[in-house]
Amino acid sequence: MELVDEILEEEEGALELPADPMRLNMGPSHPAMHGTIRMVLDLDGETILNVDVQPGYLHRGFEKSCERGTYAQVFPYADRLNYVSPMLNNVGFALAVEKLCDIEVPERCQYYRVILGELARICDHFTCNGASAMELGAFTPFLWMLTVRDWIWDILERETGARMTHSFGRIGGMAFPPTDGFKDDVRWILPRVIKVVGEAETMLAGNRIFLDRMQGVGGLDQKRALELGVTGIILRSTGVPYDVRKDHPYMVYDRFDFEVPVGEDGDNWDRFACRMEEVRQSMRIIEQALEQMPDSGPVSVDDARITLPEKRDVYSTIEGTISHFKLIMEGFKPPKGEVYSFTEAGNGELGFYIVSDGSGTPYRIRVRPPCWYNLQATREMLIGDMIADIIPTFGSINMIGGECDR
Amino acid sequence: MSKAAVSRLKSHFGDKVLASSDFRGDDAIEVAVKDWVDVATFLRDDDKLKMNHFVDLTAVDYPEREGARFDLVLMVRSVEKKHRVRVTTKVADGTKPKTLFPVWSGANWAEREIYDMFGIEFLNHPDLRRILLYDEFIGFPLRKDYPIDKAQPLVPYRDAPGLTKLPPFGIDQGQPFGRIRWDDRLREGANGSGRAVSPSIALQTGERRALSDSEVAVAQIEELAMRVEEEQRVKQEQEAKKDAPAEG
Numbered sequence: 001m002e003l004v005d006e007i008l009e010e011e012e013g014a015l016e017l018p019a020d021p022m023r024l025n026m027g028p029s030h031p032a033m034h035g036t037i038r039m040v041l042d043l044d045g046e047t048i049l050n051v052d053v054q055p056g057y058l059h060r061g062f063e064k065s066c067e068r069g070t071y072a073q074v075f076p077y078a079d080r081l082n083y084v085s086p087m088l089n090n091v092g093f094a095l096a097v098e099k100l101c102d103i104e105v106p107e108r109c110q111y112y113r114v115i116l117g118e119l120a121r122i123c124d125h126f127t128c129n130g131a132s133a134m135e136l137g138a139f140t141p142f143l144w145m146l147t148v149r150d151w152i153w154d155i156l157e158r159e160t161g162a163r164m165t166h167s168f169g170r171i172g173g174m175a176f177p178p179t180d181g182f183k184d185d186v187r188w189i190l191p192r193v194i195k196v197v198g199e200a201e202t203m204l205a206g207n208r209i210f211l212d213r214m215q216g217v218g219g220l221d222q223k224r225a226l227e228l229g230v231t232g233i234i235l236r237s238t239g240v241p242y243d244v245r246k247d248h249p250y251m252v253y254d255r256f257d258f259e260v261p262v263g264e265d266g267d268n269w270d271r272f273a274c275r276m277e278e279v280r281q282s283m284r285i286i287e288q289a290l291e292q293m294p295d296s297g298p299v300s301v302d303d304a305r306i307t308l309p310e311k312r313d314v315y316s317t318i319e320g321t322i323s324h325f326k327l328i329m330e331g332f333k334p335p336k337g338e339v340y341s342f343t344e345a346g347n348g349e350l351g352f353y354i355v356s357d358g359s360g361t362p363y364r365i366r367v368r369p370p371c372w373y374n375l376q377a378t379r380e381m382l383i384g385d386m387i388a389d390i391i392p393t394f395g396s397i398n399m400i401g402g403e404c405d406r
Numbered sequence: 407m408s409k410a411a412v413s414r415l416k417s418h419f420g421d422k423v424l425a426s427s428d429f430r431g432d433d434a435i436e437v438a439v440k441d442w443v444d445v446a447t448f449l450r451d452d453d454k455l456k457m458n459h460f461v462d463l464t465a466v467d468y469p470e471r472e473g474a475r476f477d478l479v480l481m482v483r484s485v486e487k488k489h490r491v492r493v494t495t496k497v498a499d500g501t502k503p504k505t506l507f508p509v510w511s512g513a514n515w516a517e518r519e520i521y522d523m524f525g526i527e528f529l530n531h532p533d534l535r536r537i538l539l540y541d542e543f544i545g546f547p548l549r550k551d552y553p554i555d556k557a558q559p560l561v562p563y564r565d566a567p568g569l570t571k572l573p574p575f576g577i578d579q580g581q582p583f584g585r586i587r588w589d590d591r592l593r594e595g596a597n598g599s600g601r602a603v604s605p606s607i608a609l610q611t612g613e614r615r616a617l618s619d620s621e622v623a624v625a626q627i628e629e630l631a632m633r634v635e636e637e638q639r640v641k642q643e644q645e646a647k648k649d650a651p652a653e654g
Contacts, residue, residue: 056538061554063523064547068554099430226485229460229512240485242459247488337429340462340481340492353479355466368462368481376515405538 021049024387028057032135032391035401037375039390046386051379055372055404062406066365070331071097071171074365079165081367082403084127085120085346087156089403090169095250096341096352097171101334103301109173110251111293115186116159116168118282118289122193123152124346124398125233125275125282132272132395133204136213141203148196151189158185171332172307173300183290190283197279204272214269218381218393225266228380229373232348234397237274238266244344256288271396306332331360340368347371347398371397371404408433408489414454415491419445434492439503442478442495446509449482449491457482457491460512465497465520469550474498476526480506497526505531523548 027038036057042050062081066074078093079086091113098105105113130145153163158179160166168175204210220230222238235242243260245253261277263270300307304323313320336358342351348370355364374397381393412433416423422445425436437445449457461481469475474496483490497503505528506513517528518537525546528534536543542561545552 059538061547064554102430224511226459227511229462229510242485339430339432349461351462351481353462353464353481364466366462366464372515373460373512376512
């Protein structure tokens with residue numbers, strides 16, 4: 001230190017550093033930016049003074065596209081909102097339309113939706129935590145956690161026919177009843193997933209590098225989080241126990257015994273730990289749902305105005321043909337009105353605000369993407385941190401471009 | 407959703423609550439646009455409401471409706487009381503409602519999106535820019551009169567001040583390929599010794615970039631054409647010489 005001071009004294013201005021903030025452009029195509037998003041950073045050295053987060057590179061016009069088809073044609077679009085857990089979006093949209101029509105699906109279908117949704121949630125949390133770890137240089141946990149995702153995708157593939165974008169939800173039910181081996185398949189992975197949760201935590205929770213980059217980084221204040229409309233894991237990590245499944249139970253969630261994990265500081269580590277704990281709670285829900293789920297019974301409401309007839313009837317009876325034709329060409333017609341229905345998706349409260357004018361085409365569908373408001377809070381999390389902290393913070397927000405930009 | 411919240415609002419605002427509904431259990435009220443911010447502030451600050459959690463703000467376009475064209479739809483909830491309410495207001499095209507940003511800062515991006523998609527401008531909004539679309543986008547896509555198959559014009563390069571170089575760069579333009587400028591350091595006499603480090607330096611620094619395949623091919627074809635031309639010329643000359651003595 002002395003040497004530097006001497007030099008400074010001797011030569012005035014010899015070590016003068018530029019004092020203006022530097023503007024750095026990060027993204028839209030950056031390997032650590034999940035999807036495409038641009039951040040314009042104002043830096044003082046390595047400290048972030050200001051961030052301008054610019055989403056929109058994946059905007060596909062979801063809401064506009066919904067206004068030209070039938071209600072049933074929205075399901076494939078809904079799949080592509082949060083493509084890491086498409087089943088939750090499917091169910092969320094189905095519930096919104098069912099609320100608009102005031103119909104309740106059979107109990108077996110509700111349990112089926114819960115189990116598939118919780119599997120998708122586990123998948124979502126594992127992908128996020130694994131990717132966060134990978135971006136901090138821990139590649140093994142990433143592959144470890146994605147193994148679970150593969151098991152889950154195998155189950156979903158057997159059930160729905162597709163690994164990722166299932167389009168499996170239907171208004172008033174599901175496309176098909178559960179397969180014969182469904183319960184056994186899910187019971188097979190339950191202990192294995194619990195094991196992987198423990199192993200992944202062992203690998204990361206004792207890792208000094210990982211802890212240093214996660215703890216105390218990207219913190220968010222509880223009051224600000226509420227003002228900014230943050231929901232889901234990020235809100236819970238700040239200490240607010242708000243979970244739609246608990247606070248406003250939908251489907252059969254009020255019949256299960258599960259906890260809502262909350263954090264304290266709202267930093268990256270709390271978000272990571274909350275996700276891990278939530279996987280355990282999802283497993284508890286699945287276990288109870290498997291016990292309670294009836295083995296037989298319909299999975300769709302018995303109403304020809306809503307549910308498509310069976311293919312056998314379509315090809316052999318005139319009633320079936322007409323019903324099929326009317327539902328496909330005109331779509332079913334919900335009553336006039338507007339509803340807001342919300343569910344707990346992988347990232348938080350996924351809301352659908354539907355305005356119906358009584359015709360077969362939705363007048364307006366607004367998605368309340370949890371990512372959108374979570375991403376808005378990113379600015380608050382990043383200001384004051386170092387430039388290298390963007391990677392773990394942005395990773396733990398789990399911004400999904402398809403959902404955020406729609 | 408909560409009945410108590412709606413009755414509290416009705417008792418406080420009286421006639422200012424223009425309408426209320428509880429369709430499918432969603433409690434909603436409608437207020438005039440001039441009371442928009444007052445109602446929002448009351449929702450947040452009142453002890454019985456405590457709507458401190460911003461949920462969503464969006465708009466709906468009703469172009470056939472007489473009078474105000476748009477509906478602004480606000481959804482908020484209370485963390486403590488666990489109740490929700492939906493507040494709507496009618497906004498005419500061209501009028502500017504006040505921003506809700508000072509009440510809940512979550513309204514920032516929501517209002518930017520409404521501006522982007524519907525063209526509703528908000529008074530005193532701190533940062534009203536397009537957010538999902540780009541600045542050069544023409545029109546507001548979620549308005550009903552925007553055709554879904556409309557194409558947007560191609561946009562020229564943005565005219566950014568201070569940006570003089572645009573790709574593609576030439577050999578000597580753009581960013582240097584290495585952090586160390588070896589050719590400067592190794593140039594003859596650069597390090598004060600007055601001599602070249604190695605005699606082959608001039609050879610190394612001659613041509614930087616190899617000719618591309620197509621350039622090589624063009625050069626080969628040109629060379630071939632020249633050779634063919636030359637051969638033909640020589641042949642014609644020889645034939646002319648051969649013919650000349652026979653005539654003579």
